[in-house]
Amino acid sequence: MKVVGIIAEYNPFHRGHEYQIRYAKETLGADYVVIAMSGDFVQRGAPALMEKHVRAEMALLGGADLVLEMPVQTATASAEGFATGGVSLLDGLGVIDELCFGSECGDTEILMDVAEILVKEPSEYRNLLQQNLRAGMSFPAARSSALIGYIQKKIASGLNTLGTSSEHIELVLSSPNNILGIEYCKALLRLNSRIIPHALLRKGSGYHDTDFSLLSDEKFPSASGIRNLMKKSEKAGQSADFSRLIPSASISGFLDSLEKGAWLSDSALDLPLHYKLLLESEETLQMYPDLSDALIRRILKSRNQYEGFSQFADLLKTRDITRSAICRSLVRIFLNQKTKAPGHIPYARVLGFRKSNAPLLSQIKKNSSIPLITKAADASSILDENALQLFHETCEASNLYEMLLCHKTGLPFIHEMKKPLRII
Structure with missing residues (x-):
């Protein structure tokens, strides 16, 4: 049995995400695809577009087999914290063989090579980084500049082991999905995980592009572009056509939320x-x-x-x-989140799964080093004190999200502990 993991936000789930799941099954040969997904708040620092169970169901209808929730502390962390938590969650299941993630370069080897430099932190690189930080650069800018400077020195001395130019590295480090991919690789290295990384070349429109007229079967929309289109349509009082952006199998839940106004910006x-x-x-x-x-x-x-x-x-x-x-x-x-993002996720909370994946659940229960939570009410009896705090803070965040959603829509409030799993 081969299992591929994906770390995602699905904010919202669109055709590009469906393609990634299909690629994992058809090209990588996955029997099952497991998703570690952000809950009701996301990494860019915002409420999720739609409630997490809606997004989980869209993913399941789009081909995923199991969707797990990342704790809110991880979902709202920096790229490093987000990647560390997502990789830790998947690694803890004990069944994931490969991690598939999108990147602008699609070159797993280069991303792993850069990750190794960042994990080992050679003294020359560390000195450059400190110089940049003292000069007032933000950490991402300081790190990128230090990496480029370090590689330039290696090229000049004939000791460059990356097999690429500093200009290429600069291009790699200027793209958000490459940067996140490097963080995934770093997390795998630090955990000494058996999971193999696989960078999938990202095929999509510009990050903020809302002109989807040129989309084709080989070019996919961006989640940011869809969110912007929704905001523009709402502001103009006009409906937009999302049929070319959202997979046909998943669009019913999306359109239902749209019709009810059950989405947040x-x-x-x-x-x-x-x-x-x-x-x-x-x-x-x-x-x-x-x-x-x-x-x-x-x-x-x-x-x-x-x-x-x-x-x-x-x-x-x-x-x-x-x-x-x-x-x-x-x-x-x-x-009111005063708990730092954990380096280790101590449980796996299920948001939804396919009925047909009984063998997958059986293998997880057999091999997992962390408890699998299918009923929120069971958490207090199976989690230790620290894990239970993470769980409760995540539930409290979801209740606040539900409050915002109900205020907008007028729909009745449903407490997080009473929300059922999505089973397809």
């Missing part, structure tokens, strides 16, 4: 985040992980100028901290 946080920020002080803000003293001072200094989530994130942005990092920090404040 960043603006859903405008009012509740403002309220939460007004309650904070320097002492309480220092309790949140990854909030620098500089960002804390800017938040306190600028909060009287708050107009909305996106506007405030723009206001806080500086040269040495990225907007996405600010958005993640603001989301953690909204969620």
Whole structure:
């Protein structure tokens, strides 16, 4: 039995994601595909477009066999924390053979080579990194520059082992999916995991492109582009055609949520985040992980100028901290999330599965080093104290998401502990 894992957000699930699952089965020979998916808040620092069970069902209808939820602390972490948590979750199952992830270069070997440099941190690279940080660069920019400088020195001395130019490495490091792919490779190396990485060449429209007129069977939409199209359509009071963007097998749930207005954008946080920020002080803000003293001072200094989530994130942005990092920090404040993203995910919570995957579940139960949770009510009896805290914080975040969704739609509130699995 061969099992391929995918780490995803499916925000929303679209044709490119369906292609990746099909590739895992048809080209990589997977008997089963297991998804580690973000829950109701996502890595760019925002509420998910649609509720996690809806997105899980779309993935199952699109070919996935099992969808597991990443804890909210992992789902809203930096690229490194997100990748570390996702890989840890899949590795803990004891059945995953390969990790398939999209990248702009599609070159697994180069991504692994770069990951090895970052894991081993040679002294020459580390010195360059520290110089860049002292110069005021943000960490992503400082790391990219240090890597390029390190490789240039190796090329100049004739010791370059990457078999590629510094210009090519610079191009690789300028693309978001390549960067995330490197983080996956780093996590696999640090865990000494038996899982083999596989970079799939990403075929898609531009990251923010909403002009889908040129899409073909070999070119897929971006999730960001679909979200932007939804916002533009809502603002214009017009409906958009999503039939070419969302797989036909999965589109019913998407359209149902769209018809009910059961989807959220960043603006859903405008009012509740403002309220939460007004309650904070320097002492309480220092309790949140990854909030620098500089960002804390800017938040306190600028909060009287708050107009909305996106506007405030723009206001806080500086040269040495990225907007996405600010958005993640603001989301953690909204969620009152003071637990750092764990390096090890101590449980696997099932959001949905296919009835036909009984052999897969049987193998997971036999080989997994972490408990499998199929009923939320069972968590308190099978998790230790630390794992239970992660689980409860994730459930609390989902209840806040549900509150926002119900406020928008007028639909009745359903507590996280009472939401059923999606079974196909």
